[in-house]
Amino acid sequence: MIKVAFFDAKDYDITSFNKNITPEFEFKFFETKLTTDTALLANGFDVVCVFVNDNINKDIIDILVDQGIKIVALRCAGYNNVDLKYSSGKLHILRVPAYSPYAVAEHAMALLLTSIRRIHKAYIRTRDFNFSLTELTGFDLHGKTMGVVGTGRIGRVFINICKGFGMNVIAYDKFPAKDSDINYVTLDELFEKSDIISLHCPLTDETYHLVNKDSVEKMKKGIVIINTSRGALVDSQALLQGIKSRKIGAACLDVYEEESNVFFNNFSGHIIEDDVLARLISFPNVIVTSHQAFLTAEALENIAKTTLGNITQFLKEGKCDNEVFYKSEGY
Ligand code: NAI
Numbered sequence: 205m206i207k208v209a210f211f212d213a214k215d216y217d218i219t220s221f222n223k224n225i226t227p228e229f230e231f232k233f234f235e236t237k238l239t240t241d242t243a244l245l246a247n248g249f250d251v252v253c254v255f256v257n258d259n260i261n262k263d264i265i266d267i268l269v270d271q272g273i274k275i276v277a278l279r280c281a282g283y284n285n286v287d288l289k290y291s292s293g294k295l296h297i298l299r300v301p302a303y304s305p306y307a308v309a310e311h312a313m314a315l316l317l318t319s320i321r322r323i324h325k326a327y328i329r330t331r332d333f334n335f336s337l338t339e340l341t342g343f344d345l346h347g348k349t350m351g352v353v354g355t356g357r358i359g360r361v362f363i364n365i366c367k368g369f370g371m372n373v374i375a376y377d378k379f380p381a382k383d384s385d386i387n388y389v390t391l392d393e394l395f396e397k398s399d400i401i402s403l404h405c406p407l408t409d410e411t412y413h414l415v416n417k418d419s420v421e422k423m424k425k426g427i428v429i430i431n432t433s434r435g436a437l438v439d440s441q442a443l444l445q446g447i448k449s450r451k452i453g454a455a456c457l458d459v460y461e462e463e464s465n466v467f468f469n470n471f472s473g474h475i476i477e478d479d480v481l482a483r484l485i486s487f488p489n490v491i492v493t494s495h496q497a498f499l500t501a502e503a504l505e506n507i508a509k510t511t512l513g514n515i516t517q518f519l520k521e522g523k524c525d526n527e528v529f530y531k532s533e534g535y
Contacts (some may be wrong), residue, residue: 205228205229205230206228206229206230206250206251206515206516206519207230207232207248207249207250207251208229208230208231208232208249208250208251208252208253208277208515209232209234209245209246209249209251209252209253210231210232210233210234210253210254211234211236211237211238211242211245211252211253211254211255211258212234212235212236212237212238212254212255212257212258212468213233213234213235214235214468216499216504217233217255217279217504218233219504220504220505220507220508221233221508221511221512223505223508224505224508224509224512225512226512226516228516229512229515232249237257237258237464238252238254238258238259238260238264239259239264240263240264240267243264243267243268243271244267244271246267246268246271246273247271248271249273250273250274250275250519251273251275251276251277251515252268252273252275252276252277253276253277253278253279253511254276254277254278254279254285255278255279255280256280256282256285256495257285257463257464257467257468257495258285259285259464260276260285260286260287260291260295260297261287261290262287262290265287265290265291265294265295268295269294269295273295274295274296275295275296275298275515275518275519276291276295276296276297276298277298277299277511277514277515278297278298278299278300279300279507279508279511280299280300280498280507281299281300281301281302281303282406282407282433282434283297283299283528284406284407284408284434284436286528288528288529288530288531289530291530292529292530296518296524296527297527297528298511298514298515298518298524298526298527298528299514299526299527299528300506300507300510300511300514300526301526302357302506303498303502303503303504303506303507303510304498304500304502304503304506305357305358305360305361306361306500306502307497307498307499307500307502307503308358308361308404308432308497308498309358309359309361309362309365309404310361310365311432311458311493311496311497312358312362312402312404312430312432312456312458312497313362313365313366315430315432315456315457315458315491315493316345316400316402316428316430316456317345318456318491319428319454319455319456319489319491320342320343320345320428320454321340321342322339322340322341322342324491325339325340325488326340345366345369345370345371345400346369346370346371347370347371347372348371348372348399348400349371349372349373349374349397349398349399349400350363350366350371350372350373350374350398350399350400350401350402351374351375351376351389351394351395351397351398351400351401351402352366352373352374352375352376352401352402352404353375353376353377353391353394353401353402353403353404353405353414354376354377354403354404354405354406354433355375355377355380355381355384355386355388355404356377356404356405358404358432358433359375359377359402359404359405360381360384360386362402362404363375363386373386373387374387374388374389374393374394374397374398375387375388375389375394376388376389376390376391376393376394377405378405378410391414392422395419395422395423396422396423396424397424398423398424398427399424399426399427399428400427400428400429400430401415401423401427401428401429401430402430402431402432403415403429403430403431403432403433403437403438404432404433405433405437406433406434407433407434407436407437411437412436412437413436413437413438413439413442414437414438415429415431415437415438415439415442415443416439416442417439417442417445420442420443420445420446420451420452421451423451423452425450425451425453426451426452426453427451427452427453428452428453428454428455428456429443429452429454429455429456430455430456430457431455431456431457431458431459432456432458432459432497433459434459435457435459435460435461435462435463436461437459438457438461439461440460440461440462440480440481440484441480443455443484444480444483444484447484447487447489447490453489454489454490454491455484455487455489455490455491456490456491457484457490457491457492457493458492458493458494458495458496458497459495460481460484460492462478462480462481463494463495465477465478466478466481466494467494467495468494468495510526514526514527
């Protein structure tokens with residue numbers, strides 16, 4: 205029996221993993237995140253399964269290793285939350301490299317359309333029988349220039365969606381795709397020429413605060429920034445200042461650099477401590493969703509299947525196609 209301890213388990217995780225369980229598995233779902241206080245709950249399990257905001261740092265790695273854990277199965281694609289250097293040789297880190305690029309790319313476009321066509325404002329107005337159109341003027345996407353940073357699985361789906369809208373798409377990738385019709389430019393050119401910028405690259409030392417005070421200065425007035433990748437790609441203070449100075453026209457955020465303290469939880473009856481997030485949410489031209497881009501039925505099904513497949517492959521073959529290694533993929 206392979207005993208798996210899930211941390212940060214939500215209703216939708218429990219449903220999708222239970223639906224895909226096979227006889228060799230036994231699951232225990234913990235609502236709590238994996239922290240130094242809760243890591244002891246992993247005692248007696250073979251595998252620990254975590255999500256994006258479970259921080260696998262040195263202390264947690266030590267506690268897990270002391271309890272005989274050898275496998276950490278990430279039920280997500282990004283692995284910036286793992287200290288890969290320290291875990292190397294101690295733990296095997298498995299991930300789900302792709303579960304639905306469509307889920308994330310479509311959410312990015314949903315955020316953009318909501319923002320620029322003021323759907324979030326109109327929805328609230330009409331529910332209150334306010335049918336005024338004052339201050340709801342948007343703009344056409346057709347003919348505008350979309351700058352896409354990162355042309356991997358999600359970036360490419362997003363590019364196709366944008367082309368469907370008749371947009372002119374330019375892109376930057378540190379490792380440009382060969383034999384593609386993607387119009388690659390330098391990062392500076394992308395900052396200068398884009399009307400809208402959408403981030404689809406991983407968070408690495410290099411991409412940390414890719415959108416910062418200097419890069420915002422290079423952008424067009426009224427730039428719209430979409431971030432569905434990782435919060436720390438954007439310097440939140442620079443974003444805040446850019447919005448206050450009217451340089452940034454709108455921001456569509458599914459991720460936020462300090463999200464691990466708030467996202468996935470209900471704080472509706474509480475005083476939010478994070479002043480930057482509270483200020484960002486207060487702006488009429490900022491839309492925040494709570495790391496929701498992945499959340500489709502298709503993606504959840506793929507996450508469960510791939511995570512369980514990763515674990516069985518590793519236990520049967522002593523290796524897994526989806527294991528991540530320190531520096532093997534640039535992080
Ligand atoms: P991918 O690995 O297929 O593509 C990433 C692309 O970024 C690659 O083409 C790579 O060459 C490029 N890249 C790497 N370093 C770069 C740099 N320094 N500058 C510019 N480009 C660089 O990854 P995929 O599946 O497209 O996912 C992209 C990101 O989306 C993930 O890293 C993850 O952080 C995020 N994500 C967010 C989700 C959400 O629910 N909001 C769900 C899934 C992924």
